[in-house]
Structure formats: structure tokens, C-alpha cells
Amino acid sequence: MSIMLDVNETANWLKERDNFLILTHRRPDGDTVGSAGALAQGLREIGKTAYILPNPEITPRYAPYMSDYLSPADYCAAHVIIVDTASTALFPKNGEMYFDQISLCIDHHPSNTLYAEYTCLDASTASCGEIIYEILTRLNDDVSAKSAECIYVAVSTDTGCFSFANTTANTLRVASLVVQAGAPHVKLNRKLFRTKSQARVKIESMIVAGLEFYFDGKVAIASISNEMMAHAGADEDDIDDITSLPGVVKGVIAGITIRELNGPHDCKVSVRTSPTVNANGLAARFGGGGHAMASGFSLDKPIAETKAAILNEIKDFLPSE
Amino acid sequence: MSIMLDVNETANWLKERDNFLILTHRRPDGDTVGSAGALAQGLREIGKTAYILPNPEITPRYAPYMSDYLSPADYCAAHVIIVDTASTALFPKNGEMYFDQISLCIDHHPSNTLYAEYTCLDASTASCGEIIYEILTRLNDDVSAKSAECIYVAVSTDTGCFSFANTTANTLRVASLVVQAGAPHVKLNRKLFRTKSQARVKIESMIVAGLEFYFDGKVAIASISNEMMAHAGADEDDIDDITSLPGVVKGVIAGITIRELNGPHDCKVSVRTSPTVNANGLAARFGGGGHAMASGFSLDKPIAETKAAILNEIKDFLPSE
Numbered sequence: 001m002s003i004m005l006d007v008n009e010t011a012n013w014l015k016e017r018d019n020f021l022i023l024t025h026r027r028p029d030g031d032t033v034g035s036a037g038a039l040a041q042g043l044r045e046i047g048k049t050a051y052i053l054p055n056p057e058i059t060p061r062y063a064p065y066m067s068d069y070l071s072p073a074d075y076c077a078a079h080v081i082i083v084d085t086a087s088t089a090l091f092p093k094n095g096e097m098y099f100d101q102i103s104l105c106i107d108h109h110p111s112n113t114l115y116a117e118y119t120c121l122d123a124s125t126a127s128c129g130e131i132i133y134e135i136l137t138r139l140n141d142d143v144s145a146k147s148a149e150c151i152y153v154a155v156s157t158d159t160g161c162f163s164f165a166n167t168t169a170n171t172l173r174v175a176s177l178v179v180q181a182g183a184p185h186v187k188l189n190r191k192l193f194r195t196k197s198q199a200r201v202k203i204e205s206m207i208v209a210g211l212e213f214y215f216d217g218k219v220a221i222a223s224i225s226n227e228m229m230a231h232a233g234a235d236e237d238d239i240d241d242i243t244s245l246p247g248v249v250k251g252v253i254a255g256i257t258i259r260e261l262n263g264p265h266d267c268k269v270s271v272r273t274s275p276t277v278n279a280n281g282l283a284a285r286f287g288g289g290g291h292a293m294a295s296g297f298s299l300d301k302p303i304a305e306t307k308a309a310i311l312n313e314i315k316d317f318l319p320s321e
Numbered sequence: 322m323s324i325m326l327d328v329n330e331t332a333n334w335l336k337e338r339d340n341f342l343i344l345t346h347r348r349p350d351g352d353t354v355g356s357a358g359a360l361a362q363g364l365r366e367i368g369k370t371a372y373i374l375p376n377p378e379i380t381p382r383y384a385p386y387m388s389d390y391l392s393p394a395d396y397c398a399a400h401v402i403i404v405d406t407a408s409t410a411l412f413p414k415n416g417e418m419y420f421d422q423i424s425l426c427i428d429h430h431p432s433n434t435l436y437a438e439y440t441c442l443d444a445s446t447a448s449c450g451e452i453i454y455e456i457l458t459r460l461n462d463d464v465s466a467k468s469a470e471c472i473y474v475a476v477s478t479d480t481g482c483f484s485f486a487n488t489t490a491n492t493l494r495v496a497s498l499v500v501q502a503g504a505p506h507v508k509l510n511r512k513l514f515r516t517k518s519q520a521r522v523k524i525e526s527m528i529v530a531g532l533e534f535y536f537d538g539k540v541a542i543a544s545i546s547n548e549m550m551a552h553a554g555a556d557e558d559d560i561d562d563i564t565s566l567p568g569v570v571k572g573v574i575a576g577i578t579i580r581e582l583n584g585p586h587d588c589k590v591s592v593r594t595s596p597t598v599n600a601n602g603l604a605a606r607f608g609g610g611g612h613a614m615a616s617g618f619s620l621d622k623p624i625a626e627t628k629a630a631i632l633n634e635i636k637d638f639l640p641s642e
Contacts, residue, residue, distance in 0.1 A: 161483055162482055162483045162496070162510075163514045163515055164510070164515075165511070167506065167507070167510070169497045169500040171497075172483075172493050172494075172496045172497035172500060173493075175483070175493045175497075176492075176494040176496075177490075179489070179490040180490040185488065186486045186488070189483075189485070189486070189488070190595070193484045194484055194485075194565070194568070195569060195570075195571050196570060198571070201529060201570070205529070208522060208526070247515070248516060248517050249517060249519070249522070250516050250517065250518050274511070275507075
């Protein structure tokens with residue numbers, strides 16, 4: 001069992017040690033990358049040696065927020081830290097060798113399996129970045145503009161620029177403080193939320209055209225095949241955050257996105273729900289997990305069979321009239 | 322000339338008086354309605370009589386935030402207040418009788434013409450709601466959940482849920498505090514930002530399909546004709562905030578939206594720009610105004626001629642290579 005630390009204890013734990021390697025989760029998003037970048041920067045600012053393990057799946061969208069901290073191949077860390085990662089199943093390929101060697105996990109997922117020696121877990125926060133912010137304020141008097149930028153990326157991307165249901169007063173408080181500390185939020189918002197590539201515009205319109213509605217319009221299912229991706233000229237960056245799309249249509253309380261991955265028998269499913277539908281419970285039926293209103297899982301089935309399987313289970317999670 | 326008041330003085334001014342009528346601007350948006358609602362509620366909580374003049378152009382989207390405060394036809398106010406309104410040209414039709422009788426204007430537009438007897442102006446805020454928040458905290462110890470909800474509507478809608486370039490650390494701070502005070506932000510975000518009607522989805526796709534690009538893709542022009550609106554079955558509510566759409570495409574630094582209004586010779590133009598393009602300056606060429614990165618004006622011309630007129634002027638505002 002893992003030893004639980006609060007943010008004060010975590011800051012002290014970091015102060016007492018040195019030579020850190022920080023891991024991010026596979027299919028890295030803004031929260032894991034921004035959290036890792038902010039932590040590496042904050043540790044370096046108090047004189048520590050800290051690197052981030054390169055993530056083979058990093059996309060150009062988030063690469064800038066960890067590129068200054070990438071560990072050289074011969075780096076020998078004394079303490080391995082991982083951020084925003086609920087279980088070892090979410091480790092990147094090149095991080096699997098650290099399965100049993102994680103000294104500290106900093107996370108906000110209630111489904112965290114407590115696989116690390118020490119765990120700093122706060123499931124009340126919308127993003128791991130909020131926890132990192134608290135730790136950094138305890139490591140150092142000020143949060144630097146560079147850390148602030150990474151934290152803004154983490155907090156804003158995990159909350160859809162503060163519009164998702166996971167956003168709290170604390171999310172907005174931390175965002176305000178890192179903007180005050182110099183996070184270039186106007187530039188970041190423009191890049192992360194207010195700029196769409198032509199490919200994004202195209203794939204969005206294809207997805208909207210193919211939306212299917214079930215249970216009197218309460219459930220919307222979006223499907224993204226590799227063929228659609230190729231046709232739109234879209235890459236991973238172009239469909240970042242696309243999982244919120246089906247839930248946007250009026251009346252929908254469960255928005256499902258089925259993404260074909262490495263072939264026609266490999267689907268990744270994202271579930272986004274209103275408070276009345278337990279997203280975590282639905283994902284658990286398929287061996288996945290996440291949060292109450294945002295979860296995910298994978299199935300080794302084609303899109304059509306994945307859809308049928310979901311429709312068969314989801315009826316147990318819809319509120320009765 | 323108007324007498325300028327800061328938020329402390331404005332709170333004292335309100336405390337010393339009673340029997341208020343609050344006006345909103347024509348084509349009312351979330352900021353003017355939310356500001357008026359929060360102010361009326363806050364004044365009532367300290368025992369004052371305060372009503373809001375019904376706005377003939379109110380839409381169902383924002384009506385709930387002022388509906389509890391509508392003035393009866395025979396209400397005789399001692400002091401008329403207007404919020405979020407830069408000039409008398411923006412008064413609603415039924416408010417024109419108050420042109421010379423505005424006791425207090427609370428506003429955040431740098432272009433405010435100081436037409437009121439007293440003016441509380443803070444052009445550094447993204448929304449008028451932020452100023453109202455400061456005034457309410459000086460009227461009363463706590464901001465009630467009901468005022469908090471109205472302020473959240475004002476602040477969030479004027480900043481595109483904190484994603485527009487006008488968002489500041491203070492915007493996020495006020496948002497955090499009103500969420501803490503009980504603003505139902507999850508419900509509001511869902512309604513205001515994360516729910517699209519079928520008509521909205523349809524009109525958006527039509528606008529995207531008709532987007533025109535000029536000056537190497539730096540300028541994007543969206544046109545919305547009454548015919549398009551009718552075809553999509555869209556009303557005013559469906560195109561709320563649509564002016565941010567053309568600026569979303571990568572590479573665009575000036576996004577123009579031309580909206581045909583009461584016939585083919587009446588166009589409303591909205592300008593949204595990056596920091597390198599002076600939106601206020603462009604609008605001023607046509608007798609309009611607004612902010613550095615968001616402005617508007619009207620032209621008595623058909624869409625095609627409006628477009629030609631803008632393209633002729635905008636070249637003076639684009640940065641040289």
C-alpha cells in the first residue's frame with residue numbers, strides 16, 4: 001500500500017531528495033505534460049536536478065511544455081515521479097520499466113490504484129496542475145512565469161478552458177494566480193482553444209454529420225474512423241478534446257466518442273456525461289475508469305460492435321423518467 | 322462633463338439614495354443583463370427599491386437573469402442607472418426618454434462618452450460584471466448566490482468562458498469568488514457554452530462553408546444573411562457569440578462578421594482581432610467603436626458593399642511584414 005502525502009508533505013519530500021525523473025502518461029494531454037513541466041521547472045528553481053522522460057506519443061500541441069526538461073539517455077535518476085496517471089496501465093511504453101519503481105505519484109484521479117511508494121492524491125481538483133501549483137508555492141516563494149505557463153496549460157486544457165463540469169472555484173483561483181504570475185493566457189487560449197486548423201474544421205463537420213442519437217436524444221454517439229481521419233487530413237492534434245463534441249447537442253446527457261485506433265478491431269471510447277449519468281460506472285463495465293462525468297475504456301472490436309456493446313450497457317445508467 | 326466615481330464612491334452613492342431604475346443596452350448580451358440583475362438584487366438585499374426597465378430585445382437566453390426585477394409600467398424612479406452602455410446610441414428604444422436623465426452609468430468601455438451625471442468606468446476589466454462585483458462587496462458583507470449567478474453570467478459571456486483575449490487575472494479571480502459564493506457555474510456553462518441547438522449547428526456549418534479569406538488568410542469575413550438564418554431556422558439566441566467564429570481559423574488576425582439585419586441595406590459588423598490589429602480604430606472609420614480587439618459598427622449597405630468598404634479600410638490596420 002502506498003503512503004499518502006498531502007501537498008505540504010509532498011513539498012518537504014521533494015526538498016529532502018534530489019535527482020528526479022518525471023514521467024507523463026501515455027497519449028499525453030495538457031494536464032500530464034503541463035504538470036510535469038511545471039514540476040521540473042519548480043524543482044530546478046530550488047537547485048534540484050529534474051528531468052522528464054521523453055514521451056514517444058507527445059504531439060506538437062503539447063511538446064513545448066516539456067521540451068526543456070527531456071532526460072538524456074544516460075540519466076540515472078534517484079527518484080522516479082509520475083504525474084496525472086491513475087494506474088500502471090497508463091504508463092508510456094518507455095516507462096513500463098518503472099512499474100515497480102515509482103517513488104511518488106501526484107494525481108487527481110479517484111480511480112488511482114496507489115501503485116507508487118508515496119502518493120499525493122486530491123480527487124477534488126479538476127486537474128493535476130492545481131495540485132502541482134500548491135506544491136510549487138510550498139517549494140518556493142514565487143511561482144515563476146515559466147512554471148505558471150505550464151500550470152495554465154494543465155488547468156485550462158483539463159477543463160476545456162474552464163467550461164467543463166469538473167471546473168471548480170479552486171480551478172479558477174489557480175488560473176487567476178498563474179495569470180497573475182505571468183502565464184501568457186491570451187497567447188495560450190488562442191493556441192489551445194480559439195484556433196482550429198482546416199483539418200479540424202473538416203473532421204468536426206464530418207463527425208457532426210455522422211452523429212447518432214439514441215434513447216430519445218439523451219445519448220449521442222460520435223464515431224471517428226481512420227478513414228475519416230485520412231479524408232480530413234487530420235492527425236492526433238486535430239482531434240484533441242473532440243470527445244466533448246457529442247455532449248454539446250441540446251438534450252444529450254451522455255456523449256460517447258468511439259475512436260478507431262490501430263486497425264478496425266481496436267476502439268478507444270470516451271464517455272462525457274451530465275451529473276445524472278455515472279460515466280465512471282459505465283466505463284468500469286468495460287474495464288475502464290475515470291471520473292464521475294468523464295471516463296474512458298478500450299475495446300478490441302470494430303466500431304459497430306463497440307457501439308452495440310455500449311448501447312446494451314448504458315441503459316442501466318440513464319435516469320428513469 | 323460627468324463626475325467620475327470609483328467603486329467605493331459608487332457604493333456610497335448608492336447607499337445614500339433609493340428608488341432606482343436600471344437600464345440595459347439594446348441587443349442585450351449577458352454582460353448588460355447579468356450586471357443589471359446582480360445590481361438590482363444587491364440593492365434589494367440592503368433594503369433599496371430597485372427595478373430593471375424591460376428590454377424589448379431581450380432573448381430567452383438571458384431573460385431569466387433580469388425577469389425577477391422588471392419595473393411595472395407605473396414605477397417612478399428617483400435615479401436612473403445604466404450598465405455596460407458606452408453611449409446613448411446604444412440605449413434601447415424604450416429607454417431613449419432617459420437620454421438626459423441618467424444619474425449613474427457603470428461601464429467598462431473605453432469609448433464611453435460620459436453622458437451620465439456620474440460615471441463609474443473601469444476600462445481595464447473584461448466585463449461590466451467585474452465592476453458590479455466590486456460594488457456589491459462594498460454594499461454588503463456577502464455577495465448572495467443570486468447576485469453571484471448574475472455576475473457569473475456577465476463575466477463568463479463577455480469573455481467566451483474565459484477564452485477571449487480580454488480575459489484577465491481579475492476576470493478569473495471574480496469568477497472564482499462568485500462560484501465560491503454559489504453561482505451554479507456547471508449548469509450555466511452547460512447552458513451558455515456547451516449546448517448548441519440543432520439550428521446553431523446548422524447555421525455554424527453554413528457560415529464556415531461561406532467563410533472568405535483575404536490578405537493571405539490574415540482577414541476572414543463571415544456573412545450571415547436573413548436568408549441563411551431562415552434556412553437554418555435560427556433566431557438571435559442561436560447566433561449569440563457567433564462573431565468569434567471567423568477569428569478561430571489558424572492564421573487569421575482579423576475576423577469580421579457581417580450580419581444583415583432589418584433588410585438588405587442594413588448591416589451590423591463585428592470585428593474581432595489579434596493584438597496586432599486595432600479593432601477600435603477600424604470601427605471608428607465607420608462611426609463605430611468598442612475595444613482594442615473587439616469592436617462593431619453599422620452600415621446602411623448590402624452585405625457585398627459592406628464587405629468592399631471594410632476591405633478598403635482594413636488594409637491600413639494590418640501589420641506590415
